[in-house]
Amino acid sequence: MSEQPADSRSGRPGRSGWRFLRDLAIIVVVALLASFLVKTYLVRAFSIPSGSMERTLLVGDRVLVNELVPDVVPLRRGDVVVFRDPGGWLLPGQGDDLIKRVIGLPGDTVSCCDAQGRLSVNGHAVDEPYVVTAQGSERVAAEDFDVRVPAGxxxxxxxxxxxxxxxxAHGTVPTSDVVGRAFVITWPVTRWCVLGRAGEEWDAVPDPR
Incomplete structure (x- = not known):
């Protein structure tokens, strides 16, 4: 009769058991490292501090922000972005970051409003289904304006x-101040959803001449 392996006779785990534990440890370490890298360099959580983005975002909503935008992934019209205060937007004690929607890119001409109350970008009127207007008004902004967005x-x-x-009120924002693009609401659970940009509307806007 053949003898039993030494590991079996002593009651200690065999090589396969040690390999499993080693592989499990490696997986845990890699997962923790990946999570750290993602949170540090790729994705950031942001809490909505005001009602300026209602109904899309409510006070207290938490969103995840893709920090690859705009350094790796380009900005697009309609994106909801977090950016650092360029100076004078926030009062002392209100934090450093804001969240708004990108309406005009460098070189674009943004104007408001046409006969239907819509704003136009590069001469193209945009229907914005997410906008909250004043009661009894169809205008997406109270004031008229016509602005060409500077480079950068x-x-x-x-x-x-x-x-x-x-x-x-405050003028344009340097693209270098953009922290990233908000892409999903994570909290509260009842508000979970992917943030849209009304892509069909914004993708129809022509490039600036």
């Missing part, structure tokens, strides 16, 4: 157009 900057506006201090 973007024009941003809140979805709650009659209760948002944005580029209309």
């Amino acid at each position: 900057r973007i024009w941003v506006m809140g979805d709650n157009r009659y209760d948002s201090a944005d580029s209309r």
